[in-house]
Amino acid sequence: MTQQTLKADGASLTLYLNGPQWQGKLAATIGNLSIRNPEAGAALLAEALARVRDAGRDRVLGPMDGSTWNSYRFVSESDGSRPFLLEPTNAPEAPKIFANAGFVPVARYFSARLVLADADLAPPAATDAFRVAPWDGTDPEGLFREVFALSLDSFARNAFYTPITEDAFLAMYRPLMPMMRRDLIFLARRPDGRLAGYLFAIPNYAEGLDTRTVILKTYASLEKGAGRHLVHACHAAARALGFAAMIHALIHDDNLSAERSRREGGQVFRRYDLLGLRWDV
Secondary structure, three states: OOEEEEEEOOEEEEEEOOOOEEOOEEOEEEEEEEEOOHHHHHHHHHHHHHHHHHOOOOEEEEOEOOOOOOOEOEEEEEOOOOOOOOOOOOOOOHHHHHHHOOOEEEEEEEEEEEEHHHOOOOOOOOOOOOEEEEOOOOOHHHHHHHHHHHHHHHHOOOOOOOOOOHHHHHHHHHHHHHHOOHHHEEEEEOOOOOEEEEEEEEEOHHHOOOOOEEEEEEEEEOOOOHHHHHHHHHHHHHHHOOOOEEEEEEEEOOOHHHHHHHHOOOEEEEEEEEEEEEOOO
């Protein structure tokens, strides 16, 4: 079996033997963690690692629910604020359990909070390469099929990337569609109508329906400069809609958007680690 769920009194996890490539070799991943008893969690992790080695894998990533399309990363630093909508969470003891088993950080991420009143809303230089506009709200399935095709191309160069099927992608996003506001979804289209980039933002409903915080959840582009135009459009729209703050969510430390968030005044309030363990070194 390539996917195995292990349970004990006070802990459970899922082992995925066929995870993403890590430095050119297939890695297993460990995710879907529930650790209520640290001792049970440590014993269950040891059992999972034994199964990884028995299967002939010499590297494992965690926490990761099979791939980066699903939940992954531990919280490593926090200002103590409550989790935002769709943010990964974990038991406080979990990172130490993994560290004691030999795991070390292999990728780092952060979330930053931007006060929209302080944001620089000067528009980027005009371009004829694409036009940015909010989604008109029509044909959501068609939109997400376009987004899927662009995502496969845009994310393919990311570390730990694994492709998924269109059906799996749509199944992930359908539950989010009722929560999304079309005035917080922006599309960059080339003159011929082809999608050049997209941005999804969503109110932080973890604070309630009257939240004044919006989350910049995902954006991707294939055209140089489209990302900057999309983010500017989102900042301007969110402020006009009465939101006070925006969360730049779950950004890789080395991503171009990390530097953009810092320039725009984003203040880091949470950091995250993806951990890895190798036996071939």
